[in-house]
Amino acid sequence: MGLSAYLTLAAVLFAIGFFGVVTRRNTIGILLGIELMLNAVNINLVAFARFNADVVGMIFTTFTIPITVAEVALGLAIVILIFRMKRTVIADHLDILRG
């Protein structure tokens, strides 16, 4: 399988994750969609690194994976905080910034 097969797989995964981000109403569901999109990007990075025989792309992935984990931890902490304030995690009901 050539590089384009892996890139197509990652593009489909990215689109599915984007669909989840757009359509989900629960904030945690939106975060799960973001996870899928980040995974697609990681697949792209590793595929390019492998087909160029350049290990630096894999180094980049070793950075993006922990950063994603930190992002999820903070995102869910914010979700829990919002839940304490508003008693809901449905994104449509979170309009406290509306003037």
Add this chain to the structure above:
Amino acid sequence: MTLEVVTFWALAILLIGSALAVVLTKNLFHSVLYLALSLVATAGVFLALDAEFLAAVQLLLYAGGVITIVVFAIVVTERLVGDRITQTSRHIVTGLVLAGALLLGVLGARSGADLPVERPVIAVDVTRAIGQVLLTEFVLPFELLAVLLLVGLLGALYFARPDE
């Protein structure tokens, strides 16, 4: 060669199927479990791309860590609500159009590109090479990453502290 093709298609079907289940299933908890499946399938894709170290990191950090955190968050937020852990989607048509346009845009943008078909041989051990380059050429970003993780941990603790 045939083994590689079979592996790729099996992983692709598993990955796409579980990803679709993540965004389509009604039960939020099932959604997280399907996300775990898709993360494991991603680790399989990394293995197919000769990145054993990244597959291990993916399993440990993502499938182990992230899933645990998300399950905790669901337990905290949904139990107190008292509702069942169902979730609904809205604007499905809009989402389909946007995701399709995004996919077509990505595929169209690289349609003319000259992409390699054969993978070149890597002479060195990939894991060893990652370790060597990580602690020589990229040591500064590596240390910054440690600081970032510390800050993220402290930030999450700060947010989650009990009210005074």
